[in-house]
Amino acid sequence: MNEDLIIFFSVLATAGRVLGLVLLSIVTGWLLSYGAIKGKIFENIFISISEVFESVPVISFFPVVLILFITRIGGSLGVELAADFLVFTAVVWNIWIAEYQAFKTIPREMVEVGENYRLGFFSILRNIYIPFSIPRIVANLFPSISDGFFYITVSEVFTIGITTYQTFGIGTEMQALISAGNTNGILLAFVFLALVIMIIIYFLRTFSKHAVAKYTVDTDTPVIRRGRFSFKNTTRRISATAATPFTRLSKYYRRRNPSMKNEMFEPERAGVNYSRYILATIGLVILAIILYSSTLLVLSVSAGEWSNLLALTPQIIIGLLYDYSRVAVVIAVTFVISITLGYYLAVNSRAESVGVPLIQVLTAFPAPVYFPFVYIAFYPDFHSVFGPLTSEFFVIALAFISTFYYLFYSFWMGVKAMPSEYQELMKNLNMGFFSKMRRVIIPSTFPYLIAGISSTINSTWGGLMIGEYWPSIYGSRTLEVSNGLMRFIDINTRSGNLGAAAWASFVFGIVVVVFSIFFTRRMMDLARKRYVAEEGVFAA
Amino acid sequence: MRNPANLVGGVGPGQPISLLESVNIHFSYENGYKVFENINISVGQDKFVGIVGPSGIGKSTLLRIMGGFLAPDSGATYLMGKKITKPTPKVVFVHQSIITFPWMTALENVMLSPRSMKVPQSEAEIVAMKALEDVGLQGFEELYPKEMSGGMRQRVAIARALAANPMVLLMDEPFSHLDELTAEGLRQDIYNILFRVDTPLKGVVLVSHNLTEVLELADEIYILNNIPATVVGKLVVDIPRPRSIRNPKFSEYLDILYTKLSPPGGKKNE
Incomplete structure (x- = not known):
């Protein structure tokens, strides 16, 4: 087949893979979320698993994926499923959580209408729950699609030991083009990929506007009334189209207790509620499968292997410390850029109309695809500045590029969602930039900042995973750092030592979950308790 | 019904410098909807000025124009004769x-x-x-x-x-x-709080659709009506404070306001 066509179809295959998996996430999320609101046991299992996996960076799944799909299933199907699973785990969690939160916070009156008319399962889902969840799904699609594309280079082609596994897509194609030194092909791949991403973003933006206009209820997005100052409405509209509206969600979450019975209404019919038991059983079966697989895995490892793995733990911890230092640098740089550029775009509508779509396209464009060219073009310049730390610089730069949009979007969204009265008050009091930031903007965007920082930390690992050990980044050049947990996992995966890689991932997963429990959740609780800007606006 | 002499049919520019004065304000929304046409409002020293109008007429928008939060298509607002081009702590907005x-x-x-x-x-x-x-x-x-x-x-x-x-307080339906x-x-406290001798406050503009509230507080009331909105009348309230709704004059003023606020019969907004 003509090479141009192969490149074109490989772009379509990758885009189809990402979009298909996003769609799969959405559909499964509806079913699981509905199950969660109907059965307490199922809900507890579903939410606990989702929250843990959401906070564990997607890349730490990789060795597990390889073990499962390559060694157990094998063949081209195994490789395809491994790639799909990796992309799926990149996009699925925030979509599931968003759907669950939407289902959980649906106004009681709407549910009661459905109950009143005795709507069946599909009818109530199609007419009430699914439409209500659309704005929150849309809000999470931009980062999810960016994340999905980000992993195409590592998910479509990977090496274990001496074997390279690959599946059809632009990630694999790009690797082949680079190896062959086919400059025209590379350029063409960039053009096709850029076009497809731009088209996806365009449709997503158009659909966002439609979704907000059609599916938001007026408590989310006030209807524009004649003769009213429109800025407030505009900002709320935009806020509903961007990232996760944590503030509003948490408010709904605490307000409503779906398990609470309302005695004014028809008492529950006598008899056994079978669906609850079925859901509880499904939840318990999922839990049992996970426990069973884990036990099998632990038992299958010999005592000698366990002692080898335990001996590696100090090295893993040191690598983790190195990586957390890199994460800290990325967060600091991202924070400064987000609160300056994000604020500028949020309050300048003209700059925003160009800047935000541009950033959305750029961030959806997978950094690992173009980074080798940036690396090779600028290496001499940066080497003269950073000397022995040049590789460190490039790894942090890759992590930054791959992740900055989370915090940027969150902050931008937080500023957009700020009550317009706050903006007016700041103008009225002639507040300076730092005073505004310190007293009003950072506190009122605090829940968004914490959510953004948490996501940024999680996805920084993806950039580090790719960058810390990148053999043949361009020709015979290898990008690598001297120490780091991601490098450790990379090298052990490539050398076929999957046990060590999986153990490092496990230790890493535990640290991340502990970090999430002791830092992120506490910060989020603080944000929910104290920094909910909407609570400062009293409108009876 | 008696038509008190203190009901003024319209207000024009060119009067002595006021504390806060909006002159010839024209304003349209981005979609071309014309909100105001030739609005003139003057707030004198130590005056509590009310602005009333039907719901959706643009009272809050007008207040934002007076505070410099929105720029009119034409016309301007002056504080002590100085044009307001952006919000200032000298004119504070209460939402x-x-x-x-x-x-x-x-x-x-x-x-x-x-x-x-x-x-x-x-x-x-x-x-x-x-x-x-x-x-x-x-x-x-x-x-x-x-x-x-x-x-x-x-x-x-x-x-x-x-x-x-602040010198002026702009209050947008603060009790709603x-x-x-x-x-x-x-409401009973507010007048005394605002005009204490030891504050630099020299004027208040209150927007409300609650006519009783405005009559209770205001020295002068501007009545907005029509599409696009214009000032269809100005009422100087001559009732001693503290005001009671049982005062017969209160009812008379209320009747006048209701009459002036009958559904807009103005031009069609193209």
Whole structure:
């Protein structure tokens, strides 16, 4: 087949893979979320698993994926499923959580209408729950699609030991083009990929506007009334189209207790509620499968292997410390850029109309695809500045590029969602930039900042995973750092030592979950308790 | 029905310099909808001015134009003869939704105004304490907004406005989110609070669709009607304070306002 066509179809295959998996996430999320609101046991299992996996960076799944799909299933199907699973785990969690939160916070009156008319399962889902969840799904699609594309280079082609596994897509194609030194092909791949991403973003933006206009209820997005100052409405509209509206969600979450019975209404019919038991059983079966697989895995490892793995733990911890230092640098740089550029775009509508779509396209464009060219073009310049730390610089730069949009979007969204009265008050009091930031903007965007920082930390690992050990980044050049947990996992995966890689991932997963429990959740609780800007606006 | 001599049919420019004056204001929304046509409003020294109009006529928008938050298509607003081009702490806006910052105590909320004007911390605290005392919130300084009733929160918002030492206060339906008893209590206090001799405040503009409220408080009332909105009348309220709705003159004024606020029969907005 003509090479141009192969490149074109490989772009379509990758885009189809990402979009298909996003769609799969959405559909499964509806079913699981509905199950969660109907059965307490199922809900507890579903939410606990989702929250843990959401906070564990997607890349730490990789060795597990390889073990499962390559060694157990094998063949081209195994490789395809491994790639799909990796992309799926990149996009699925925030979509599931968003759907669950939407289902959980649906106004009681709407549910009661459905109950009143005795709507069946599909009818109530199609007419009430699914439409209500659309704005929150849309809000999470931009980062999810960016994340999905980000992993195409590592998910479509990977090496274990001496074997390279690959599946059809632009990630694999790009690797082949680079190896062959086919400059025209590379350029063409960039053009096709850029076009497809731009088209996806365009449709997503158009659909966002439609979704907000059609599916938001007026408590989310006030209807524009004649003769009213429109800025407030505009900002709320935009806020509903961007990232996760944590503030509003948490408010709904605490307000409503779906398990609470309302005695004014028809008492529950006598008899056994079978669906609850079925859901509880499904939840318990999922839990049992996970426990069973884990036990099998632990038992299958010999005592000698366990002692080898335990001996590696100090090295893993040191690598983790190195990586957390890199994460800290990325967060600091991202924070400064987000609160300056994000604020500028949020309050300048003209700059925003160009800047935000541009950033959305750029961030959806997978950094690992173009980074080798940036690396090779600028290496001499940066080497003269950073000397022995040049590789460190490039790894942090890759992590930054791959992740900055989370915090940027969150902050931008937080500023957009700020009550317009706050903006007016700041103008009225002639507040300076730092005073505004310190007293009003950072506190009122605090829940968004914490959510953004948490996501940024999680996805920084993806950039580090790719960058810390990148053999043949361009020709015979290898990008690598001297120490780091991601490098450790990379090298052990490539050398076929999957046990060590999986153990490092496990230790890493535990640290991340502990970090999430002791830092992120506490910060989020603080944000929910104290920094909910909407609570400062009293409108009876 | 008697038509009091103090009902003025229209207001024109060219009068002596007012405290705050909006002259020949024309304004349209981005979609081309024409909101105002040739609006002229003048706020004299020590005057409490009310603006009334049917719901959706653009009263809040007009207040934002007067405060420099929105730029009119043509016309301008002047503070002591000086054109207002952007919001200024000399003209402070009190929102319809009661605005406080949930992460700040009542005292910190009020201190925001003096701190924004680079007043040192200790001095700002004194100013804020005084403002809270003025609005009757002495002893509640350390409460967070969430721990306060709607009426108390609105007092915090007013104290914050007063702590900026403004010359003019623009109030956009400040009692609309309060229950009637609380609103009535606050209305009774508000005039005395605002025009205490020791404040630099020289004028208040109150926008409301509650005619009783406006009659209770205002010295002069501008009546907006028609599409696009114009000033269809100005009422000078000549009832001694404290005003009672049982005063027969109160009912007469109310009748006039109702008459003037009959459904708009103005031009069609193209």
